[in-house]
Amino acid sequence: MTFLQNEKLSAAIASLQTTWHEQIPITRYMALEIKHANQTHIVLTAPVAPNINVHQTMFAGSIYTLATLCGWGAIHLAMKNQQVSGDIVLSSAEIDYKKPITKNPIATADWGNIDLDYKSLTNKMKVKITIAVELNVGNEHVATFHGVYVILPKD
Amino acid sequence: MTFLQNEKLSAAIASLQTTWHEQIPITRYMALEIKHANQTHIVLTAPVAPNINVHQTMFAGSIYTLATLCGWGAIHLAMKNQQVSGDIVLSSAEIDYKKPITKNPIATADWGNIDLDYKSLTNKMKVKITIAVELNVGNEHVATFHGVYVILPKD
Numbered sequence: 001m002t003f004l005q006n007e008k009l010s011a012a013i014a015s016l017q018t019t020w021h022e023q024i025p026i027t028r029y030m031a032l033e034i035k036h037a038n039q040t041h042i043v044l045t046a047p048v049a050p051n052i053n054v055h056q057t058m059f060a061g062s063i064y065t066l067a068t069l070c071g072w073g074a075i076h077l078a079m080k081n082q083q084v085s086g087d088i089v090l091s092s093a094e095i096d097y098k099k100p101i102t103k104n105p106i107a108t109a110d111w112g113n114i115d116l117d118y119k120s121l122t123n124k125m126k127v128k129i130t131i132a133v134e135l136n137v138g139n140e141h142v143a144t145f146h147g148v149y150v151i152l153p154k155d
Numbered sequence: 156m157t158f159l160q161n162e163k164l165s166a167a168i169a170s171l172q173t174t175w176h177e178q179i180p181i182t183r184y185m186a187l188e189i190k191h192a193n194q195t196h197i198v199l200t201a202p203v204a205p206n207i208n209v210h211q212t213m214f215a216g217s218i219y220t221l222a223t224l225c226g227w228g229a230i231h232l233a234m235k236n237q238q239v240s241g242d243i244v245l246s247s248a249e250i251d252y253k254k255p256i257t258k259n260p261i262a263t264a265d266w267g268n269i270d271l272d273y274k275s276l277t278n279k280m281k282v283k284i285t286i287a288v289e290l291n292v293g294n295e296h297v298a299t300f301h302g303v304y305v306i307l308p309k310d
Contacts, residue, residue, distance in 0.1 A: 026214060
């Protein structure tokens with residue numbers, strides 16, 4: 001497997017965050033950001049304040065949204081790395097909330113081990129990928145998400 | 156089972172929507188609203204525009220949020236009906252997206268058949284409830300959500 005050079009990785013992250021903020025405006029409202037990424041992982045965060053709920057903790061919908069985009073970003077980076085294009089859509093997902101969240105959570109997904117099924121994609125066939133996203137606050141594990149995404153090849 | 160009188164039901168719905176908009180500010184951004192409720196069901200909706208994604212369809216995170224609050228609202232009405240109080244929190248959930256959403260979806264949950272385990276609640280024990288929410292656009296079924304909620308008795 002080849003790896004994105006660091007400057008390409010930085011550019012891919014900056015571009016992805018701009019795309020989300022411009023084209024999924026609720027992410028801007030949430031102040032969702034890509035905290036960093038390296039050759040294997042992508043890490044997102046969002047502040048609690050705009051995502052607060054009636055219990056003064058982070059809203060379940062915002063936690064889920066943070067997780068879905070972390071998984072989406074992981075696939076996006078794997079695709080950039082393999083130089084394939086396609087639309088990423090979420091097909092189904094499940095989430096388990098373990099603790100109330102009172103400080104900015106960190107969502108992490110592993111993109112280095114994603115098997116993109118390069119052959120199917122280059123043959124214009126859609127590909128299904130399951131991604132796990134872990135959410136932590138400090139050392140505390142606060143939620144786990146599993147999303148089933150589909151990559152639709154571009155015509 | 157007793158039923159909420161219509162004027163109490165209307166008041167409960169108006170109050171719930173105000174609570175959401177004031178205390179979960181992202182719901183105001185989403186323009187989420189309680190479309191109506193009757194003695195058995197609660198129905199929510201949200202416009203696509205503020206909830207758009209990169210594919211010009213409704214964002215998966217917003218669809219999920221609409222569903223979670225529909226389930227939450229169903230439990231809230233059942234609690235009002237049984238005159239019990241407590242905090243409703245989402246413990247886990249799963250969602251299956253069936254179609255891209257291009258027009259305002261309608262989320263529906265059945266609250267008339269919720270078994271609140273009144274005895275446990277009045278004994279200050281927490282209660283777990285699973286709610287199904289169906290999302291439709293016109294006659295088309297676009298997503299299904301199942302949420303496991305917990306009611307935490309108030310001290």
